[in-house]
Amino acid sequence: MTEEELLSQLNSNQREAVTYCDGPQLVIAGAGSGKTRVLTYKIAWLLAHYELKPWNILALTFTNKAAREMKTRIARLVGDESARYLQMGTFHSIFSHILRVEHEAVGYGSDFTIYDESDSRSLIKNILKTMGLDDKTYKPASVHAAISMAKNHLYMPDRYVEDGDLMSRDRSRNMPETYKIYATYQQRLQQANAMDFDDLLVITFRMLRDHEDLRRKYADRFKYVLVDEYQDTNYVQQRIVTLLTQEHQRICVVGDDYQSIYAFRGARIDNILNYNRIYPEAKLFKLEQNYRSTQLIVAAANSLMKHNANQIPKDVFSKNDEGEKLTILENISDKREAAMVCREIKRIKSQEHCHWSDFAILYRTNAQSRLFEEEMRKPEVGMGQHYRIYGGLSFYQRKEVKDVIAYFRLIVNPDDEEAFRRVINYPSRGIGNTTLQKIVDTAQQHSISLWNVISRPNDYGLDVNRGTMAKLDGFCALVGGFIDKRFTTDALTMGKEIIGKTGVNTDLASDHTVEGDSRRQNVDALLAGMSDFVESQQEDGQGDHVSLADYLSTVSLMTDLDNSDDSDDKITLMTIHSAKGLEFPTVFVVGMEENIFPSMMAVGSPKQLEEERRLLYVAITRAERHCYLTWAHTRWQYGKMDSFVNPSRFLNDIDPKLTTLHVEGGRLSGRGFGSDEEPARRPWDDDYESDRPYTGSRPWGGEYRRLNGRMQNSRPIGGQFMADPKPKETAPRRPEQATNPFSTSFEQKLKQSGNWKKVSQTMSNGGRATSSTSPTPNPTMSSTSSAASVSSPSAGISEGQIIEHQRFGRGKVVKVEGVGENAKATVDFDTTGRKQLLLKFARFNMIG
DNA sequence: AACGGTAATTTTTTT
């Protein structure tokens, strides 16, 4: 692509952001304003205009998926060869690679394990036990949250103890020993040659801070640094970026404070607001033209955000069609809500001839997905094949998968304590808790790993009986055998052998239940994934030997979303959090009720409420053309029915002029909801009576209440019934809060952000009206062109079908079994032979 | 040491 072509595809603000590369830069990119386009074009621009090699550019993203997609888009601009060497990925993946190289400097082995959330929690649980603390008061999850928060703000155990605020906070929460747990936790991680997710950042920071040579090395390598989703970065991430860029000052960060929804996890909006304090020369660019949504959707989202006090003022606008008003859909029950949404999807689909994948159902919590799933699976609804639920228990978190991976981990890093505990008695080999506790005690006495103890039990005086010792020896020899050949055998071969020789296979085979079947399939899928990995590494020329360690270092930072195939034609069901960055022609935001959205946990704190409101902003701005906000008068939750449901306060925050209210079974207020062509056909009018929880008059009174007026408080909201709401973790505090390291005063920062050198002013007529930045197929596009090229696997695949797999090439389906998530196919591939594909994960096209 | 029953506990999530 020529330079002119490249620039002609940008509006003037985007162009300025792309071409300014001479100093630090902050791009505030409103929802749908072409942020990804700016980042990709900027990288192409850098490669063309500066003496930079691809590996001189470091681009940090929030998810692996975002990195991959961006890389693909850049490859289209600059070619595969260049794009391939760009340093692009999440903070965690980029720095884990660097830490493996520099492991000596930071005092870890190169094959350190990465503990996931559940490993961390399990380690904490164990520490609580040894310390004799009650895990009812010290909930492992909240202890870990406290530790994680501390780490993200670079409060190591020694500094933690000295901090009065933190210590008194712990005392007031009845967890005064937290600092001790933290110190032990950190020590145990080190002993296990393991890092948790936070360590990947903290230790990177320490490495750069304490080793000037290494800091220079990487600051010199990464001559230009870009950070995406900057509003979601935390303190340590900001510090790392600073260490890398403080000299050359070639840095561009892109973010949107309106879309900051991860503060609960330590993300700091302050990073954006204080940006010019770290980079005084920084220039501010604002992208305010939204290319994604209709004018009314953008206006509604803006009107919502007027109710947040803390924000960088901005004026997001759209020049697309005015579009239709948002629909507020008030339903009788949660079940009816699901039914209404499904019908509405069908109606729009037949009316607009669009794809299933043009719809998204977004909710606050994963548990809300169930009702929609149940509704769609009803035969009379017939949508069972047309939806995909994201989130929930990830593939890598399933017990059987974690068990197998634990063996891998132990072989690659025998000091890995959590892996050791997982497999020492799986499959059961008669080594129980008593023995395990003895091993743990012995290990703690000598400050060594569990593996060290059982490798040389006599040296450390492990006190167990003869029989037990024999069992331990057996286990040692088994794992030791694999350790010995871990460098010489490739990952896949190792994997297969491990599953065989450790008895995992036998154990799984002995289970004849339905669940057992699914477990075997999951382990098969894991092996298939390994096979994929080994092949792709070889294709990339990463050498012939793809070791188990190589596989692990990648897989421990992978999530389900990374495997998901989003090219097939399905309705998306996901939490709003996971929908960030996506867009859909039609979006349903469901469960718009007090105590759900905003979440019960957030209603006590203004700060958290603002975050919930931003979350709704994110949800609404996912929509291109239609946006529905739905709620129900009664809802089943925690096995009980709540019939005192109040509509979400946020519904009142949206300008009523921009919404249409629909009450199930009632009259329409405002303009008709269905199109003019079919005014009589309102999907919820017919079998309305059949599913009503109450017969006779409506429990909430004869008149449906108006939402758009100021009538929300016609009934008290949940909190008002509570005598004294439980104190929240981040409950609003007195003025001394400003000194709390974990919550800096917002107002203060806002003032400082006033003296920006604003080079880019929004111009009312400045932007070129490019049609859309959307990668989503245009809904009016002929439904054959894009739907036919991509399979929707579990639908319609049958024996004899010829398929083209992304990696394995052409093959013929010999057998199809299982349904839904667990459906799998046996396929004979022309080149690679017979393989089993779990349709949930497989990527292929159907031929013929 | 393994299993099965009862009781308690429920945000959001990427890495």
Next chain:
DNA sequence: AATTACCGTT
């Protein structure tokens, strides 16, 4: 409702 933790039994 559904998952998980704990305790008692075998």
